[in-house]
């Protein structure tokens with residue numbers, strides 16, 4: 191059985207831990223860490239098989255663990271990703287926006303080769319990455335329109351320098367239009383999908399992103415258009431937000447669970 195360490199015990203981390211505990215992911219959750227002691231303690235309380243709570247994030251990968259699952263924040267990725275690989279552990283990253291910093295991407299990519307370890311980025315809250323990955327050399331344009339309820343956008347850095355008051359939005363309003371690179375830095379907790387698309391396709395400066403607030407929606411909707419010499423693909427994914435964190439879609443959690451299940455199983459692997 192593979193051994194898993196978990197960094198971040200919030201909405202995603204908790205559901206991953208429960209999936210391991212129930213046997214859906216055939217593995218053992220051996221160690222967990224969260225900056226919030228309450229979050230790690232409350233997660234461990236929910237589990238039949240209790241992992242050890244370590245004292246800091248670097249201690250996760252100093253144990254004999256196969257893979258560290260990051261479900262915390264971009265800062266957590268910047269802080270621990272390299273040492274995880276140096277400690278000969280694989281790594282699954284949910285806070286994908288951290289990788290749009292090219293120096294971080296290059297350091298981690300080199301470390302994967304040097305230490306013969308792999309970083310896994312689940313497809314998150316979108317579908318279609320398999321197709322985009324296959325035809326990326328033939329892509330000419332790639333765009334993402336994300337529509338969410340205004341409350342799902344709250345707390346984003348963008349609003350520090352904006353006149354927009356999310357509480358006063360009463361009709362469909364475009365909040366932001368720009369490149370994926372800008373979107374990820376201004377909406378770091380909301381737009382991991384833009385980071386994933388950029389890394390899969392034609393880069394963060396050529397991927398166009400629009401963020402729309404809709405006060406009447408109960409879904410997080412991502413509409414993707416990809417065009418090139420191969421033809422055209424469009425995907426619309428309408429996700430319900432997770433009950434514990436409206437910024438996170440249910441599909442993001444399920445895609446993380448499926449990526450880990452695949453990592454831990456010897457099985458027929460379907461899909462590109």
Ligand SMILES: NC(=O)c1ccc[n+]([C@@H]2O[C@H](COP(=O)([O-])OP(=O)(O)OC[C@H]3O[C@@H](n4cnc5c(N)ncnc54)[C@H](O)[C@@H]3O)[C@@H](O)[C@H]2O)c1
Pocket residue numbers: 197198199200201202203223224225226229247261262263264265266269283284285286312313314315316378379380382383434435437438439442
């Ligand atoms: N890839 C995707 O499609 C996708 C989708 C949704 C969310 N995410 C990202 O995944 C991450 C987790 O999402 P969530 O919904 O579980 O968030 P959450 O806020 O519910 O939980 C995050 C947990 O991590 C802890 N944490 C934050 N920074 C930390 C650090 N540096 N070290 C240790 N613990 C830390 C927090 O205390 C919290 O308990 C976020 O960065 C989010 O943006 C990615």
